[in-house]
Amino acid sequence: MSPRAAGPKATKKLPPPRTGILVIGHGSRATEAVKVLADVVASLRRRFRGFVVEPCFLELNQPDIQTAIDRAVGQGAGRILFVPFSTYLDGHVGRDLPEHIVMARERHPGLDIRIARHLGPDPRLVAICSDRIRKGLRDGRWA
Secondary structure, three states: OOHHHHOOOOOOOOOOOEEEEEEEEOOOOOHHHHHHHHHHHHHHHHHOOOOEEEEEEOOOOOOEHHHHHHHHHHOOEEEEEEEEOOOOOOHHHHHHHHHHHHHHHHHOOOOEEEEOOOOOOOHHHHHHHHHHHHHHHHHOOOO
16 A cells, blocks of 8 residues: 555644743742732632642742742643742842753753743832722821
C-alpha cells in the first residue's frame, strides 16, 4: 500500500504547557502584610482556575521566588508569569526579578518566564484611593 493510500499520519498535538502565576510580594515582618498577599492569591486562584497560582516573596518571608518556581514546575508549569505586587518599578522589580529568571532557567532549561507590569501607576489604583479618601472624609465627618 502506498503512503498516499494509507492517509495522512495522525499526529497528536501536545497540550500547551500549564501556566504558573507567581504573585511576588516584597516580604515583611508584619504578619498582616503577608496575609494580604495570601488573600489576594486566594482570590486570583478562583479567577484563574487551571493555572498554578502561588505567592512568593523577595525577602523576609517564605516561599522565596526560587522555591515558588520549583513548586510551579512541580505542578506541571512550563511557563511562568511573574506578577510584581508592587506599586512602582524599583530595584527588586527591575533588577532582581530578571536575575531570578536567569537562575530558574539554569535549573529548568526550556522554562518560559515573563514579568508582568507592576501595579502602578494605574487609574484603577487612583479610583481605589479616591474611594478611601471619600470614606475617610465621611468617617471623620469632614465632608
